[in-house]
Amino acid sequence: MLILQNQLLLMTAISTIQTLLCESNISAWLLYDFRGSNSIAWSVLGIPPESHCTRRWAVVIPAVGEPIKLMHAIENFTLSCVPAREIIYSNRTSWTHELTKIIQQYPTLALEYSPNNDIPTVSKVDAGTVELLRSLGAELHSSADLIQKIQAVWSDEQKSENLSTTAPLLRIIMMQAFQYVRANILAEQPLTEYQVQQFILQLFDKHELETDHPPIVAIGKNAASPHYGPTETQHSPIHRGDVLLIDMWAKGKSPMSVFADITWMGYVGEVVPERAEHLFSVIAAGRDAAVSLVRERFAQGVPVYGFEVDDACRKVIDSAGYGAYFIHRTGHSITHEIHGAGANMDNFETCDRRQIIPNTSFSVEPGIYIAVDIGLRTEIDVVINSQGEVLVPTNPIQMKVLPLLATEVDFLV
Structure with a gap:
C-alpha cells in the first residue's frame, strides 16, 4: 500500500514537472546519479534511502511523453519505485549510446548543475558528466528553478x-x-x-x-x-x-x-x-x-x-x-x-x-x-x-x- 501511495505521489509530481518544463521551453529534466552523488534526484524521485545503487543511473522526465529510466544490467531493480519506461545498459559504450538517443529526442535538458557554481547546493552532477552530455549535443540548463518549485513550495x-x-x-x-x-x-x-x-x-x-x-x-x-x-x-x-x-x-x-x-x-x-x-x-x-x-x-x-x-x-x-x-x-x-x-x-x-x-x-x-x-x-x-x-x-x-x-x-x- 505504501509503495502504491508513493508511486501515486511521484506520478503527481511528474505531471507538475512536465507542466513546468513546458512553461520553461525545456525538453526534459535529466536526473542523474552515481552512488548517491545527487541527493536532489533521490528526493525528487522518492527513492528509499536504503536502496542499493552502485552503478550510474538516469531518469529522464520529458515535457511531453513517458519518463525513461536508464539502469545498469546488474541493478535493474534500482528504480522500481519510478513509473517509467526501462532501458538497460551494461558497459560504458551502451551507456553513452543510450544517452545519445535520449539527447537526440530531448536536446534541451535541465540538470543539477549551476553555471559558474553560483548556487553550490544545486551542483550535484560532476563536471565530467556535464562534458559528456554537451559532447553528445545536449543544451544544458540549471534545474535550480525547477527544484525550488518542486521542493520548496x-x-x-x-x-x-x-x-x-x-x-x-x-x-x-x-x-x-x-x-x-x-x-x-x-x-x-x-x-x-x-x-x-x-x-x-x-x-x-x-x-x-x-x-x-x-x-x-x-x-x-x-x-x-x-x-x-x-x-x-x-x-x-x-x-x-x-x-x-x-x-x-x-x-x-x-x-x-x-x-x-x-x-x-x-x-x-x-x-x-x-x-x-x-x-x-x-x-x-x-x-x-x-x-x-x-x-x-x-x-x-x-x-x-x-x-x-x-x-x-x-x-x-x-x-x-x-x-x-x-x-x-x-x-x-x-x-x-x-x-x-x-x-x-x-x-x-x-x-x-x-x-x-x-x-x-x-x-x-x-x-x-x-x-x-x-x-x-x-x-x-x-x-x-x-x-x-x-x-x-x-x-x-x-x-x-x-x-x-x-x-x-x-x-x-
Missing part, C-alpha cells in the same frame, strides 16, 4: 501549522529562555550557555517540537563566531554584563512539518550598553530594509530575487561602516529542512538569482561579528502566501536588545 497544511503553531511557539520558548536566564542570575545561581541550551531542548520536547541541531546560546566573544554552539564539554558561564545571543529553530514532528527559525539578543543587566544597542540598531535596520524590499515588489507585482534581498540588507550595514563584520548571507530558504531547496537571500557567499515565489519561506538574519569581543544577530522568518502577502509569523519582531535584569522586562509572551 509549502502546502496549505504546512503554512497553517507554521503560522498558527510552530512559529508562535518558538517565540514563546525564546522568551521563556530569557526568563530562565533572568531568574537564575537574580537568584545568583551558576549558569552556563549549555544549561540554557538544554533548557530550550526540554521546552521543545514539552511542546512536541524537534530540531536537527541544538540551539545556539552564545555570549560575547563566542557569539562573534556565527555557528558557535555550546556542548557539554565546551561552553562558557553566563554572568552579569554579558551580551547574549540565542538562535533556535524547530518544527513539528510530522514528516512534512516545516521549520521556524529565529534569533534574539539579550543583555544580562539592567541597562543595555550604548555600543550593543547601536550595533543592534544597525542590523535591525538592515533586516527591515530587506523585508521592505520584498513587500514593495510583491505589492507592485514586480519580481524580486534572492540576491537583491541580500543587497538591500547589506547596503544598510555597509553604509553604517560595519560591512566587513557582516560575514554571511542575509538568509536561507526554509522547508521541512532548515536549509531548504528554494532561493537564498545571498549575493555574498554565492549569487542566488532565483526569484522569490509565493508559498515559500526564508530567513532574514543579518549580523555583526567583531571577533575580539562581541557578536549580534537578529533573525526572523518571512512566509509568502498564495496571494503574495509577505508575512512574518514570529511577530512582534525584536526592535531593541532585551535588558534581562531590568525591573520590568517586556518578554512579549
